[in-house]
Amino acid sequence: MSGPRRRVTQQDIARMAGVSQTTVSVVLNGRSDSDIRIAPDTRDKVLRAIAATGYVADPVARRLAARHNRIIGVFSYEPVFPAANGDFYQPFLVGIEQRAESIGCDLLLLTSTPVVDGRRRIFHPDNRLRLADGCILLGRSLDPEELAKLVADGLPFVSIGRRDDAGGPVPYVGADYVSATAALVDRAVELGHRRLAYLGHGGGAESWADRYLGFVTACARAGAQAVHLAPPIPDGSSTGAAGTRGVVARQVVGDVAAALDAVLGQGITAVIAEEHADGVALFQLARQLRAGISVVTLGEPTRAAQPTDVEFSGLHIPRQEMGAQAVVVLTALIEGQSVAAQRLLTCDVVPGATLTSPMPDAAPRDARTSGRP
């Protein structure tokens, strides 16, 4: 009909109320602090007009003029919603959403970031980060280079998940995988396990490196033997927890079956799986073969896992709380308050049913294997 309808502006409200645009702005922002006074009935007139039209200040204009608009951007490398990653991100969003609501901020999903070279890029000619007052970064791995730019750029942001420094300290709200993984290893050792394996990359993303670090440290401390069963291609970067790499026997395994071979062949009695899905697959395969190994999975599924009725031993990532804390840190940063901008939240240990005392026949197996070559 009439093309794109013009949106209601403060001018319109001003005309309706018979006042100036300035007055409307002042009323809206409740500027009681300054030297500007508005008579109660003038204020009422304005508020009535606003209520009648449902007027809301244009966030874009607001941000241009005032440099803030009470909008929090959420940026992620991976798409947030797809079930491809097993709803892994959902709890973060719930936490973010709840806290954002409670402090009266809206959430803007920065979906418009184009994919270049197979991943979304923050920086490109039309980057929209600045539409929001600040933003929360979601996703397993963030390009360190982009992170550095972001730090340099000065736009407030918080990463969900610990990040190494990138041209400056990176604000984050992460999970303390080091301690949690170590606690799980300790528990395994308590139960009698002496040869443990870590199944996964153990490096690349910080979250993986941290898990691996916890594993290695705890094994060393407890005097347990540690083996690292790594997938063929460590997903791009291969360094990870550099200091510890090499101390531990490392073996590349092509798939879960190969991993199980390695486990059984070397008399390993407990496997700490980086990815839930791998742990599940390994456990089920072992069960089919009637091999009694313990399996611990380090976190909720990020890939679809085979359905199972077993409750896995492992750790619980406080995702919702992480989301909430990220909002807290971000708003503090936006307002220039000084806060602890790097936070690690404790992961609960899930006892589960898959971490038990080693089977009595584990030792013989070990012996046999040792004598094999």
Place this chain on the structure above:
Amino acid sequence: MSGPRRRVTQQDIARMAGVSQTTVSVVLNGRSDSDIRIAPDTRDKVLRAIAATGYVADPVARRLAARHNRIIGVFSYEPVFPAANGDFYQPFLVGIEQRAESIGCDLLLLTSTPVVDGRRRIFHPDNRLRLADGCILLGRSLDPEELAKLVADGLPFVSIGRRDDAGGPVPYVGADYVSATAALVDRAVELGHRRLAYLGHGGGAESWADRYLGFVTACARAGAQAVHLAPPIPDGSSTGAAGTRGVVARQVVGDVAAALDAVLGQGITAVIAEEHADGVALFQLARQLRAGISVVTLGEPTRAAQPTDVEFSGLHIPRQEMGAQAVVVLTALIEGQSVAAQRLLTCDVVPGATLTSPMPDAAPRDARTSGRP
């Protein structure tokens, strides 16, 4: 460390290149189409300055000048994230997110809408709908009154799911439940079913009414007997597919057990269940009792269903595509283009394993029941 470093602007570039801000803008936007010409070496000077400073246009100012912010609001009555509704909404969001990304729009989650009288309200004193250029409405039932306000208001919006007119045509992207349900009924009749039941409200929300309409129409056309097994309280509004109500024998059933009683008592051989969860429950109960009835469920679960290994016959709602189409329609509306703003997408029929030929003992059962009173 000089606080918020002033950003480089087109002015700065202009000064560096010894041209006007307009020229910079023109060069940036490559406006070769218009009547504005820029000499190659002028263009070069500007581009060099841009490259030297790493200038990027401020997206905020850009959008202010463009008079729309490329933000799409997503509003839902029911909570979208929580798994309470079995992730029913997720696929819609996936579709929305993907399409929004591909056309360069961001998503504003309007989740902070207060709950009044047990449901979220669009219109309330502090509604933020207008933050976005337009919005997508998600949720089973939308208050017709609010819908009417929205239509009258002129703010571009699209409903996911068909909606009756409300003070004007309501733009929507829905699923063609009428045809899909009819197709399922036809198939049942083909297989030999002669007495069919519809289990569910059959009214209230349009999506229910449509399913019911398809059921009744197809039964009538095929000469099959139709029974409506309705839950005790039809969830607020009770009218629904008004024209057809009353033609069909209607019976109120308290729960699934009661429904099964009615089915068996009346020699019904196939049940079309509005809700997946009800269909599953009914089928499992019937199986326990060794009663061989066919069950069709009309759509993915919106409530948690008992886990099952049976693939149910029924229909598949193209949720992701619906989300994507909603974005398409919305952007067209925002830009004032004329489009088909009411779209019904075809539902695929899922053959499944629960719609089979009627068991031979169905007729005798019927006879027995008839003679009972």
Place this chain on the structure above:
DNA sequence: GGGTCGAACTAATACGCATTAGCACCGCAA
């Protein structure tokens, strides 16, 4: 030698809001 025309720009303005500076009015003291 005035007029036309096109190429290559620029000045001015709009976008919607927040903010700064300042104006008009009123009551009261001098």
Place this chain on the structure above:
DNA sequence: TTGCGGTGCTAATGCGTATTAGTTCGACCC
């Protein structure tokens, strides 16, 4: 009557960009 401090408001300006409406300058024509 002037002066003066409030009170209650508005005009004007700026944020950084896109766009519209010119302006300048030379070439070319009659």
